[in-house]
Every structure is written in C-alpha cells, then in structure tokens.
Amino acid sequence: MDRSLSPDQRADLVLQQMTIDEKIGLIHGGTDYGGPESRIPPGSLGGAGWVPGIRRLGIPDLQMTDGRSGVANTGHLGRYATALPAPILAGASWDLDTAYEFGALLGKEVRDLGFQVSLGGTANLIREPRNGRNYECLSEDPILIGKMLGRILKGTQDQQVIGNINRYVVNDQETGRASGGDVIIDERSLRETDLLAFQIAIRESDVGTAMCSYNLTNNEHTCESSHLLNDVLKKDWDFKGWVMTDWGANHSTVKSALAGLDQEMPYGRYFDKLKAAIDSGAVPMSRLDDMVHRILRTEFACGVLDNPPRPRPVNPFSGADVAERVAERGIVLLKNAGNQLPLDASAVRSIAVIGSHADVGVLSGSGSNQVDAPGGNAVPGSRAIWDPSSPLRAIRARAPKAKVEYDPGTDFAAAAKLAAASDVAIVFAGEPQGEGGDLPNMSLPGKQDELVRAVAAANRNTIVVLETGGPVLMPWIEDVSAVLEAWFPGIRGGEAIAGILFGDVNPSGKLPLTFARSETDLAHVTVQGPPVKGSRAPFDIKYTEGLKVGYKWFDAENKEPLFPFGLGLSYTTYSYSGLHVAQDKEDVRVTFGVKNTGGRAGAEIAQVYVSLPASAGEPPRRLVAWQKIPLDPGEAKMVTLALDPRDLSIFDANKNGWTLVPGQYGVFVGGSSRDTPLSGTFSEK
Numbered sequence: 001m002d003r004s005l006s007p008d009q010r011a012d013l014v015l016q017q018m019t020i021d022e023k024i025g026l027i028h029g030g031t032d033y034g035g036p037e038s039r040i041p042p043g044s045l046g047g048a049g050w051v052p053g054i055r056r057l058g059i060p061d062l063q064m065t066d067g068r069s070g071v072a073n074t075g076h077l078g079r080y081a082t083a084l085p086a087p088i089l090a091g092a093s094w095d096l097d098t099a100y101e102f103g104a105l106l107g108k109e110v111r112d113l114g115f116q117v118s119l120g121g122t123a124n125l126i127r128e129p130r131n132g133r134n135y136e137c138l139s140e141d142p143i144l145i146g147k148m149l150g151r152i153l154k155g156t157q158d159q160q161v162i163g164n165i166n167r168y169v170v171n172d173q174e175t176g177r178a179s180g181g182d183v184i185i186d187e188r189s190l191r192e193t194d195l196l197a198f199q200i201a202i203r204e205s206d207v208g209t210a211m212c213s214y215n216l217t218n219n220e221h222t223c224e225s226s227h228l229l230n231d232v233l234k235k236d237w238d239f240k241g242w243v244m245t246d247w248g249a250n251h252s253t254v255k256s257a258l259a260g261l262d263q264e265m266p267y268g269r270y271f272d273k274l275k276a277a278i279d280s281g282a283v284p285m286s287r288l289d290d291m292v293h294r295i296l297r298t299e300f301a302c303g304v305l306d307n308p309p310r311p312r313p314v315n316p317f318s319g320a321d322v323a324e325r326v327a328e329r330g331i332v333l334l335k336n337a338g339n340q341l342p343l344d345a346s347a348v349r350s351i352a353v354i355g356s357h358a359d360v361g362v363l364s365g366s367g368s369n370q371v372d373a374p375g376g377n378a379v380p381g382s383r384a385i386w387d388p389s390s391p392l393r394a395i396r397a398r399a400p401k402a403k404v405e406y407d408p409g410t411d412f413a414a415a416a417k418l419a420a421a422s423d424v425a426i427v428f429a430g431e432p433q434g435e436g437g438d439l440p441n442m443s444l445p446g447k448q449d450e451l452v453r454a455v456a457a458a459n460r461n462t463i464v465v466l467e468t469g470g471p472v473l474m475p476w477i478e479d480v481s482a483v484l485e486a487w488f489p490g491i492r493g494g495e496a497i498a499g500i501l502f503g504d505v506n507p508s509g510k511l512p513l514t515f516a517r518s519e520t521d522l523a524h525v526t527v528q529g530p531p532v533k534g535s536r537a538p539f540d541i542k543y544t545e546g547l548k549v550g551y552k553w554f555d556a557e558n559k560e561p562l563f564p565f566g567l568g569l570s571y572t573t574y575s576y577s578g579l580h581v582a583q584d585k586e587d588v589r590v591t592f593g594v595k596n597t598g599g600r601a602g603a604e605i606a607q608v609y610v611s612l613p614a615s616a617g618e619p620p621r622r623l624v625a626w627q628k629i630p631l632d633p634g635e636a637k638m639v640t641l642a643l644d645p646r647d648l649s650i651f652d653a654n655k656n657g658w659t660l661v662p663g664q665y666g667v668f669v670g671g672s673s674r675d676t677p678l679s680g681t682f683s684e685k
Contacts, residue, residue: 146200
C-alpha cells in the first residue's frame with residue numbers, strides 16, 4: 001500500500017503473495033457456469049459482471065456494470081442513474097469538452113453505485129448503417145471516434161473507476177456476431193479503419209481494460225487471435241491493461257491464454273481449467289502471472305484499491321443538466337427551408353405534435369446499454385423504452401399562448417386533419433433498435449413514412465424530428481420544411497428538442513456519419529448474413545470496401561449522399577477565409593479564419609480534410625482535424641490546427657508500421673465533407 005511505488009511495482013508485490021488458486025480466481029468471473037443467468041451471486045451488486053476478490057490480501061471484489069448512455073440495467077435492484085443521450089449523439093457534438101463531461105458523469109455514477117469497472121466505451125466504426133447497435137457507437141470515421149472516445153474514457157477514469165474499450169474488433173453488425181460471422185479484411189484496411197479508432201482512443205485515455213468481441217476476424221475467434229491481442233494491442237500499442245472477453249466469447253483454455261486473453265467473463269467455463277494447463281506445461285506460469293499483473297496494476301493505476309467506491313444513492317435526475325447540454329450540442333439540424341426554424345413562440349398560434357409517443361417521452365436504445373427509466377417505461381407495455389421526457393410538454397412550455405395538440409399518428413387521416421388546422425405540424429418519427437439484431441432496412445418502421453407524407457400534404461409547414469440510432473431514408477424529404485435529427489436524446493431530450501425548435505439553443509451538431517439516398521448506394525446493399533436466412537452456420541462478412549468506409553466510400557464511388565458526413569445547419573451563417581498551410585519538417589499547421597456572418601450567436605465546427613498523393617492508393621479525402629468555434633454575430637476568429645503525422649500516413653503491412661507517402665497533399669477546410677470552400681497544398685519528400 002505504499003503509494004510512492006509505481007502501479008507495476010505494487011502489483012508485483014501483491015503477486016508474490018498469491019497462490020495459484022487465488023491467481024486463477026481473478027482471471028474469470030464469479031458467476032457459476034451453467035447456472036441461471038438471472039441469479040445474482042452472493043457478493044455481487046447485480047451488475048453485468050463480478051469477480052470475487054481476495055480478502056486476506058485486501059483485493060476487493062471487482063464489480064462491473066454495463067452502460068454507454070449511463071449506468072445500465074440497475075433499476076430492477078431499485079438503483080437508478082442518469083439516462084444520458086446515446087453515444088452517437090455525443091459523437092455528433094464533435095466537442096471534446098462535451099465528450100469529457102459525458103464520460104465524467106458516467107464515471108461518477110458508476111462509482112457512486114459501488115462499481116469499479118465501467119464497460120461503456122464502444123470504438124467500433126459505423127460501417128454497416130443497419131447495425132442494431134450503431135447508437136452505441138460514435139462515428140463512421142476512426143479519427144473522430146478515437147479522439148471523442150478517448151475523452152469520454154479519460155473522463156470516466158478520472159473518477160477513479162476502470163474504463164473499458166470494446167468491442168475489439170470489427171463487431172460492426174449483430175447478424176452472426178456469436179454464430180460464426182467471420183470478418184474478412186486485409187491488414188492495411190483493418191489498421192487504417194477499425195483498429196485505428198481503438199488505437200487513438202487507447203492512446204488518448206490510457207484505458208484500463210479492453211473487451212474482445214464475439215465475431216471471428218480473418219478465420220480466428222477474436223478472443224483467440226494472438227495477432228490482434230499480443231502483436232497489435234499489447235506489443236505495437238503498448239497496452240498495459242487487461243483483455244477481457246465479451247460475455248461468453250471465449251472458446252478455449254490454452255489457445256486464448258497464449259493469444260493474450262487475460263480474463264474470461266462472466267464465468268470460468270475455460271479459464272477455471274487453466275491450473276491443469278499450467279501443471280501440464282501447456283501454458284507457462286509466466287502467462288498466468290502476466291494476466292494477474294495486468295489486472296492488479298490497473299486497479300492500482302485507476303485508484304480503486306487506494307480509494308474504493310463507497311456506494312450511495314444516485315438521484316437519477318441529478319445529472320439531467322449534463323444530459324440536456326449534451327443533447328443540445330449533438331442534435332443536428334439537417335434541413336431548414338425558408339428558415340422555418342426557429343419557431344417564433346409569440347407568433348405561432350397553433351401547433352400539431354404528432355407521432356412516436358411524443359406526449360410522454362423520447363426513444364432510447366435497448367440491450368446491455370439500456371438505462372432504466374425512473375418510474376418505468378413512459379410507454380407501458382412497449383418492448384422499446386421511452387425516457388420520461390415529453391416533447392409535447394416541453395413544446396407547450398415554450399409556447400404557452402399557442403394551442404398545442406397531440407395526435408398519436410396511428411390514424412393518418414386524423415393526423416392530417418389536425419395538421420391542416422394548425423399553423424405548424426411537428427412529426428416525431430422513431431426507430432427502436434438495440435443489441436441482438438440488425439435492422440431489416442434503412443426505412444422508418446411502421447408506415448411512418450406514410451404518416452409524414454400525409455401530414456406534409458396537409459400542412460406545408462411540417463417539421464420532422466427523428467429519434468433514431470443511425471441513418472434513415474427520407475423519401476418525403478422534399479415535402480417537409482425542416483428536419484431535426486435528435487438521435488436518442490436521454491432524460492432531458494424533450495426539453496433539448498424544444499429548446500432548438502424555438503431558438504433558445506442554436507444547433508451546432510454535425511453528422512458523424514453519412515445519410516445515404518438509397519440502400520443501393522451503400523457498399524453492401526443488404527446486411528451480410530448466412531446463405532440461409534436464420535441459419536447459425538458460419539459465414540464470411542467480407543469488407544470488400546476496404547479503406548472506403550462511410551463518406552470515403554461515397555467520395556470514391558462518386559455517389560451523392562442525402563446528407564454528407566460533417567453536415568449540420570445553424571440559425572446563423574459562417575464564412576471561411578485566409579487559408580495558410582505552414583510546414584516545418586514533419587509538422588504541418590493549417591491556419592484559417594471563420595466568421596459569423598449572421599445575426600445570432602452560434603458555434604461552428606470547422607473541419608480539415610486531406611487528400612494523399614495518388615500513389616498512396618487512398619480514398620479521395622480523410623478527416624484529420626476539427627475545432628468547435630463559438631462566435632458572436634459578426635465575430636471572426638483565426639484558427640490554427642496542427643496535423644498529426646500519423647493521421648497523414650498510411651499503414652505499410654510489409655513494414656508493420658505507418659509511413660508518410662512522398663508527394664503532394666491537398667488540404668480542404670469547411671463546414672462538412674462536401675462543403676470545403678478553402679483549399680491548399682503541402683508536400684512530403
């Protein structure tokens with residue numbers, strides 16, 4: 001307990017006192033294999049996982065909890081937490097300070113509820129737009145994911161809990177994730193896309209644990225891949241924490257141990273046999289010691305041994321202000337024809353609010369990320385969960401003199417009649433999604449497209465508010481005046497939406513992913529699955545698009561998106577000027593001016609993209625830097641952004657390293673991937 005020693009020294013001192021049985025007890029969960037999953041083991045707080053400690057050595061039980069939008073699935077124990085917006089909304093803020101604030105609140109509540117390990121930190125790319133868990137992800141771009149997730153994880157670990165980065169790696173769809181789905185991808189593409197997001201986030205946060213995924217990668221179970229765990233994660237990236245399985249994702253004792261897996265969760269189906277493997281010489285004792293050392297040194301490094309959590313009740317509304325701020329910064333205004341928005345509360349006389357249970361709440365994502373709503377589901381009996389934050393109530397509060405009426409949208413004629421009798425119609429359209437399955441397509445479910453068309457035909461001042469976990473098709477886009485992507489906005493989602501609709505908040509969010517016009521424009525027209533639908537037979541998930549993920553695919557294939565990556569409208573306007581690219585050896589700095597040319601204060605997220613020399617064989621452009629710039633009306637600021645040489649490089653699989661390609665590089669600056677009014681060049685020798 002000498003805090004002057006390093007975490008590694010302290011871990012070694014403890015390790016010297018441990019028996020082999022005590023060591024093996026730390027490398028797998030405490031739940032009995034084969035027992036009822038609903039049974040809570042003695043000593044467990046009822047979270048996602050539990051590892052018994054060692055009382056005689058002062059090693060506490062490891063209590064683990066799920067949750068990327070807050071501490072998940074604890075309501076059945078009478079313990080609630082703040083329902084934060086979905087991570088994809090946090091990603092849409094493009095704001096590193098917001099990301100840290102998001103992670104810090106999550107970590108605080110994890111600790112207050114008595115847990116030491118937060119399993120919330122998904123670094124997977126949104127590569128498959130119909131993935132049922134896209135709402136848990138941050139973006140389709142690895143650099144945006146890495147930087148934002150790095151700040152979220154840093155915020156969490158600064159609360160003296162252990163963070164986790166998951167699902168390592170290429171678990172980009174639910175179809176086949178645990179039944180033999182085998183992702184086939186070349187090494188260079190893997191390093192420059194999916195792995196790059198993990199690499200940056202780990203570097204930025206020094207996160208304590210990594211979770212290997214269910215799927216296979218290039219013909220190996222990811223949790224048995226020595227290349228991914230030993231070579232890449234631990235050797236190339238110098239990851240000092242421990243690797244745990246996704247729940248039930250281990251498939252062996254010896255192979256996975258030698259491949260670099262350190263802990264099997266939630267039980268010990270395979271790792272409780274490790275003692276016999278060591279006795280036989282199949283696994284060296286040094287490997288077991290390394291597993292335990294990684295766990296202990298992380299507990300010391302994150303402070304959970306020196307300052308163990310002291311459980312106390314959490315007021316599930318105490319973090320509501322943070323949740324609302326995050327939602328306000330990540331909601332994206334996609335269309336605003338004729339400056340329909342913001343609404344003028346003093347002028348509008350009647351408003352029709354239609355659809356998606358907007359009278360009682362806002363939609364959330366389901367599965368292991370589900371944060372239990374205090375008081376229960378706002379829509380009793382529904383499989384989807386609505387957080388109790390009523391947009392209808394919030395709209396009425398913003399427009400107290402207007403007649404605001406609600407229609408559920410189940411009868412199109414009735415909804416259209418109400419819309420026709422109102423000055424403004426606001427249609428809420430939702431798409432429930434969650435763990436365990438992918439979406440059948442990108443269309444809004446339940447004939448909601450028909451509802452939007454019917455309402456828009458009755459009222460030309462129709463606004464659509466989308467509550468989705470990812471991109472959707474919008475066949476009615478030309479018929480409506482405005483579209484707001486609200487994602488899954490959390491416990492104050494209704495208030496955040498109303499604040500933007502009425503201009504109390506000037507929207508600043510930008511799309512962290514591309515919205516396609518049609519599924520035929522995607523790299524894969526349908527979700528890749530087994531040859532026979534519903535079969536559990538192994539199958540290949542071929543990433544034939546390679547480096548061309550998201551906007552890079554649309555750029556390379558000359559396809560026009562519905563809404564491009566990086567787009568987000570404002571109630572003011574911005575202009576860009578004065579690009580200057582300075583170069584000193586390997587350092588490249590980009591300087592430019594941004595001015596608020598409108599009449600409202602706002603914040604512009606200025607984005608820098610780079611094109612590599614043709615010999616690099618890269619997609620046309622990649623995001624390399626950005627900054628959120630608050631500006632008063634008429635105010636101008638000069639911005640200088642340094643470009644990381646790694647972000648300008650390609651991965652050379654033959655040399656197992658990153659390299660700068662000689663030649664001319666293009667620099668493009670603007671408000672989205674398809675709106676870059678400034679351009680310049682620099683060269684690498």
